[in-house]
Structure formats: structure tokens, C-alpha cells
Amino acid sequence: xxxxxxxxxxxxxxxxxxxxxxxxxxxxxxxxxxxxxxxxxxxxxxxxxxxxxxxxxxxxxxxxxxxxxxxxxxxxxxxxxxxxxxxxxxxxxxxxxxxxxxxxxxxxxxxxxxxxxxxxxxxxxxxxxxxxxxxxxxxxxxxxxxxxxxxxxxxxxxxxxxxxxxxxxxxxxxxxxxxxxxxxxxxxxxxxxxxxxxxxxxxxxxxxxxxxxxxxxxxxxxxxxxxxxxxxxxxxxxxxxxxxxxxxxxxxxxxxxxxxxxxxxxxxxxxxxxxxxxxxxxxxxxxxxxxxxxxxxxxxxxxxxxxxxxxxxxxxxxxxxxxxxxxxxxxxxxxxxxxxxxxxxxxxxxxxxxxxxxxxxxxxxxxxxxxxx
Amino acid sequence: xxxxxxxxxxxxxxxxxxxxxxxxxxxxxxxxxxxxxxxxxxxxxxxxxxxxxxxxxxxxxxxxxxxxxxxxxxxxxxxxxxxxxxxxxxxxxxxxxxxxxxxxxxxxxxxxxxxxxxxxxxxxxxxxxxxxxxxxxxxxxxxxxxxxxxxxxxxxxxxxxxxxxxxxxxxxxxxxxxxxxxxxxxxxxxxxxxxxxxxxxxxxxxxxxxxxxxxxxxxxxxxxxxxxxxxxxxxxxxxxxxxxxxxxxxxxxxxxxxxxxxxxxxxxxxxxxxxxxxxxxxxxx
Ligand SMILES: Cc1cc2nc3c(=O)[nH]c(=O)nc-3n(C[C@H](O)[C@H](O)[C@H](O)COP(=O)(O)OP(=O)(O)OC[C@H]3O[C@@H](n4cnc5c(N)ncnc54)[C@H](O)[C@@H]3O)c2cc1C
Ligand code: SF4
Ligand code: SF4
Ligand code: FES
Numbered sequence: 259x260x261x262x263x264x265x266x267x268x269x270x271x272x273x274x275x276x277x278x279x280x281x282x283x284x285x286x287x288x289x290x291x292x293x294x295x296x297x298x299x300x301x302x303x304x305x306x307x308x309x310x311x312x313x314x315x316x317x318x319x320x321x322x323x324x325x326x327x328x329x330x331x332x333x334x335x336x337x338x339x340x341x342x343x344x345x346x347x348x349x350x351x352x353x354x355x356x357x358x359x360x361x362x363x364x365x366x367x368x369x370x371x372x373x374x375x376x377x378x379x380x381x382x383x384x385x386x387x388x389x390x391x392x393x394x395x396x397x398x399x400x401x402x403x404x405x406x407x408x409x410x411x412x413x414x415x416x417x418x419x420x421x422x423x424x425x426x427x428x429x430x431x432x433x434x435x436x437x438x439x440x441x442x443x444x445x446x447x448x449x450x451x452x453x454x455x456x457x458x459x460x461x462x463x464x465x466x467x468x469x470x471x472x473x474x475x476x477x478x479x480x481x482x483x484x485x486x487x488x489x490x491x492x493x494x495x496x497x498x499x500x501x502x503x504x505x506x507x508x509x510x511x512x513x514x515x516x517x518x519x520x521x522x523x524x525x526x527x528x529x530x531x532x533x534x535x536x537x538x539x540x541x542x543x544x545x546x547x548x549x550x551x552x553x554x555x556x557x558x559x560x561x562x563x564x565x566x567x568x569x570x571x572x573x574x575x576x577x578x579x580x581x582x583x584x585x586x587x588x589x590x591x592x593x594x595x596x597x598x599x600x601x602x603x604x605x606x607x608x609x610x611x612x613x614x615x616x617x618x619x620x621x622x623x624x625x626x627x628x629x630x631x
Numbered sequence: 632x633x634x635x636x637x638x639x640x641x642x643x644x645x646x647x648x649x650x651x652x653x654x655x656x657x658x659x660x661x662x663x664x665x666x667x668x669x670x671x672x673x674x675x676x677x678x679x680x681x682x683x684x685x686x687x688x689x690x691x692x693x694x695x696x697x698x699x700x701x702x703x704x705x706x707x708x709x710x711x712x713x714x715x716x717x718x719x720x721x722x723x724x725x726x727x728x729x730x731x732x733x734x735x736x737x738x739x740x741x742x743x744x745x746x747x748x749x750x751x752x753x754x755x756x757x758x759x760x761x762x763x764x765x766x767x768x769x770x771x772x773x774x775x776x777x778x779x780x781x782x783x784x785x786x787x788x789x790x791x792x793x794x795x796x797x798x799x800x801x802x803x804x805x806x807x808x809x810x811x812x813x814x815x816x817x818x819x820x821x822x823x824x825x826x827x828x829x830x831x832x833x834x835x836x837x838x839x840x841x842x843x844x845x846x847x848x849x850x851x852x853x854x855x856x857x858x859x860x861x862x863x864x865x866x867x868x869x870x871x872x873x874x875x876x877x878x879x880x881x882x883x884x885x886x887x888x889x890x891x892x893x894x895x896x897x898x899x900x901x902x903x904x905x906x907x908x909x910x911x912x913x914x915x916x
Contacts, residue, residue: 350637351649353691353733360691360731364649367635395897397647397882401637511913538886540879545692552692556637559885566887568877570716580915588889595892 264471268451287375295335314421317615333420338534352553373410380605382436384534413438419493422606427496432489443482454482507591520579527560529608650733666724682766683741689733690722702766712762738881751779757848786828839864847873870904
């Protein structure tokens, strides 16, 4: 049963990166940014935020020294993989006049191939949710689909829960389940820096053959298992259990709590920008001064902006309360009817990156509490 | 590297986000602030739609707007009636014959034409709301014997805002449609009704067991009309309305058109009052 769990060393992990780059892929992973962990191109295991961990609280994030030299000893930061799969800005088409004619050309098409290293369980779940939204219906976002097909996902089981994480209560983590090619568990780096690794696809299996690995011992498998179990147990927060959250919110659209949270919420849209499942976009048409060529650009948008619901004669959601309600009920309630599962994976980013520390789990608790008690 | 569309219709493989090049062939001034465009594809392409569906029209260099297809079907041209309310609709209504215009579509779920067969039909339009109902009326006229009594109740702001005047006369005379028109404001020379469109409902002798209602107009108007119809005993599942929300993509991807769990572009714009009633009654949803 455990024959599929293998072990690689830090050197073999480096070899993995080399092999992926050699195959022409852009390898993207966590690196130390300006006081935060960000996702960028990497070439070496030394690009990882080695020996760093983070402290996260509602409205707070701090990188600090970790107790050991681990590569993945932090939890999710402000960056999301959707910035590569569903970019914040792309051009959809352009058009130009040629004499009497107008020529319209699509601007899509992307042959880049990627490997994401260090994808967490909640992030895999989020990618599955965006797959459903953007490629699972009658209309397919082919830009997203192509990038998705051209991306290898190398996941990491979380060895530490962030202060705002609640994936365990959302059923999305901390153990990786989603669609991965390889899944790593980092064993505490002592004399040897080892990773228990499991292939989740034929492509993952081939990579393992190429970089070499050895079977994991019973002890290593047990250790890896206890690492994620401990993470689940030390999780900072949780979505209230024993509450039918989708129903609760649908039944409480007029609850006074929306007004209360609106008094704190700045409607800054941070929560939607850092959310790995948020998919909303807007478009803008541009033209050159002579009116000879035109293009349409698509950009991330947020339901917290006033323009989002604009209709001639006035917006639909003019109050902050209505916009916060739209955001939260979409995440936790209406998404289920639309796409068959919750729109929240419990990554906690919206809590950490909210300048005033609004906590989605507490907001649910407040409505549930006042409702039942 | 070959350039590709960024979104496709998975059923046909056709691009879904790149407009097709069309040309305006005719432009008619229909009301003080509304124009009707007849549009033709630059290269003839198969285009079929059902009454109540809409297109996304691009005014190149300005932007794109959701505009209902206002038929009538079958003459190889698209007909759109557009009210000038802002930058995009302004640019669209300024287009002259042979100017290029971009078209994506058709999108959405239209009127329940099959369900309405064998039934009496009450059509209630407010202002430009007549535009998306026009193909439904032409559909009924083309199969008139398959429908029972048909009423058109139409409210406009002023007499000069009444759209498709000469056609409406034809519908009344040749199509045996009982047409009642009301305006909000009128001079002494207006012989017709003055007041809100709900007032016209008293002209309808409705058998609620065999009636389908189709409503399009400002949301408040639809709420009032739907409420009156329900009071008269018409079931909420027999009342259909065409909804409007901000739209950027029309293919269920941009998130803008959500009303509760519904994507207006993908699941509508036509819905039953059964589905919309509870959502419309929540302010700012
Ligand atoms: C399904 C559907 C069918 C429609 N059919 C017609 C029609 O047949 N004729 C017609 O004249 N108008 C129709 N409209 C309304 C039309 O789309 C808007 O009037 C138009 O988009 C306004 O754009 P603007 O730039 O001129 O004005 P602005 O008011 O400046 O609008 C700015 C942006 O807001 C959004 N917006 C504003 N008002 C609306 C609105 N009512 N509905 C959707 N988005 C809006 C658009 O994205 C627009 O680009 C329809 C709308 C929908 C949703
Ligand atoms: S709503 Fe918040 S916790 Fe849920 S997935 Fe989005 S950012 Fe993460
Ligand atoms: S909840 Fe917080 S992060 Fe989200 S818009 Fe309001 S203030 Fe900004
Ligand atoms: S208009 Fe984009 S989702 Fe409906």
C-alpha cells in the first residue's frame, strides 16, 4: 500500500527543478519578497524562503526566523497561483482598419509551459474550483484551459498551520487531495533534508524516475502522516461546525450583522484580490488616437467596487453592506448552487490581508449565533 | 505562435469573446432617444436565435453593451433597438450605414415560446422593454392559430416614445392582438390612456388556468405588474420576465450579472417570477 510513497533528498529536489527548466518549463515557486512570501520564477532550492516562517493574524502578517532550515515552513502568503493561470490583465483581441476593411484578430494563445512548486492543499482545491468556473460549462476560457494543461502541479503538505487558516473545517486540507502531479512532505531538516513524495499522475511518475528516489521507510511514512495531522490539529480557526452555512446565509440576507460589518469594512477589495477562487473580471476597450486600431483588455475586477453592479440610472449595490453580503454569500452560499461546491477553501488570506482584520469565520459565527441564540 | 480566442463555446467550438465583424445597413430614428439598427454580417454566417436572446454589440474603440435581439427573424439581418444612455449606447446609436459594428451572440435563455403554445398570452412592455418582446410577438404572429387570446400592454413615457408605431397597428389589425398603450405624460392631442402600465391590466380578461405572461421593462414596473398578476391568481411559474444586470462577458465568466445564485446572462435573461420574485424583493442583492 505504501509502495507509492518514496523519498527524495534536497539534491534530488534541485534536480527536479533542473529537469523541469531543462524541459523548457517556467518553474514558479515561493520566494522571499519584500517582507512577504511571493510566487515567482525559481532556479534553485536556495530561492525558497529557507529558514523562514510567518506569523499571521487578522490584518497582520510577519516573516520571522524559523527554528530550522526548512524550505516550506510558512503558510500561504498574499500571492495566488491564479496570477499565472487566470492573469490579472490580458488582451482579448485587437482590430485595425485596412482601407475599407476592419480586421479583427484574437490575441489569445500561449505556449508557455509551467511547473508550480509548493502548491498547498487549499490552493489545489482553489484551482479545481476555478477549473469548474472557467472550463466546466458551455463556455470555456481557453486561455485558462491551455495554461492549466501546460502546468505541472508539485504540491506540498503543510507542516504548519497559519494563524488564519481554516482548511480543515472546509474539507480542503491540510493534506493535499486535489489534482497534483507530485506531492511532497518536508521532513524536519536535520543531517539530511528529506521529502516524502508521492506521484499523482503519470507525468509525476516519470519525473520521479528521472530524478531518482528511494522507497520511504515505515517510519518516514508515519512521520509524514503525523506532520499533517499535527497541522490539522493546530489550525488557527474554523468555520463553525454543525451549521448549514449556505442555508444560514441564504436565510439571513436581511440580518443586521451586514450593517455592522459594513461599519468596519473599507470596501478596499483586498479580500477579493488575494482570494484564490475569486474569478471576476471586467473589460476595457482602447483605441489609438487616430481611431485606426482598437483592442479589448480584460482585468481582474472585484464585487467591492461601485462600478461592478452599475446600471444606467445607478448601481445595484450602493452600500458597503450589500457589497460585503454579495462577496460572502457568493463564497459560502450561492457558489454551491452555481458550481456544486463552496467557493471558499479556507486559506485565510482574506482574513490576514484585510486591513481592519475582518474574519469571515467570525462573521458566519455572528450570524449563526444571533440566529440560534 | 498562432493567435487564438480566449474563450470558446464548447458546444460549437466557435470563439465566444471575439466579436464578429458586421456592418450597419440601416438606421432608423424610432423615438427621441432610441434608434433601430439593421445589421448584416460581413461574411454570411449561420445565425439563429430564439426570441428574448441578446447580443453583445461593440462600438469599436468605445466598448460593448448587451442589446436584445428585436427581430423579426428570418430576413438575414439583425435588428437592434438601442436607447442612448451613455458612452457605448451613444456610439452605437451614432453608427451610420456601412459603419462596422462588432457582434457576439446570441446569448441567454429567451421567452418560453413552446410553453406558451395553446395558451393565452399577456405581454407587458415598459419603454424599451418592447424591443426584446418584438421577436416573441412575431413568433406568435407566424403561428397565430397555435395561441389563444393575445394582449399587448405597453407603457411609454410620452406618445413620441412609442416604438414601432406602424407595426403595432398591423399587430392589432391583422394579428388579432389586443393592444393597449398608455403613456406617463401626454398633451391634449393624445387620445389614449395616461398612467402606469399596471392600470391596463383591467383590460385583460384573464383565464389564469391557461395564461402565460411575458414582462419586460424597468425592474420596478415588472415587480408591480407581476404582483398584480399574482393577485389576480396567475401562478408565479406562469409569469416570465426579462432581467437586466451589468454585463461584461455574457458567458458566465465575469461575475458581474449575478443576482443571488442566478447568472442573468447564462441562466436568463428570461426567468420565471417564481425564481426572481424572492431575489428581486431583497434590496441591493
Ligand atoms: C439582457 C440585456 C438586454 C438589453 N437590451 C437592450 C436593448 O435592446 N436596447 C437598449 O437600448 N439597451 C438594452 N440593454 C441595456 C444596455 O445594455 C445598457 O443601456 C448599456 O449597456 C449602457 O451602456 P452605456 O455605456 O451606453 O451607458 P452607461 O450607463 O455609461 O454604462 C456603463 C456600463 O455599465 C453597464 N450597464 C449600464 N447600464 C446597463 C444595463 N441597463 N444593463 C446592462 N449593463 C448596463 C455596461 O457594462 C456599460 O458598459 C440591455 C441590457 C441587458 C442586460
Ligand atoms: S474567501 Fe478567504 S478563506 Fe475563503 S478561499 Fe477566499 S481568501 Fe481564502
Ligand atoms: S472585508 Fe476587509 S479586505 Fe475585504 S473589502 Fe472589506 S476591508 Fe477590504
Ligand atoms: S455577464 Fe459575465 S457572468 Fe454574466
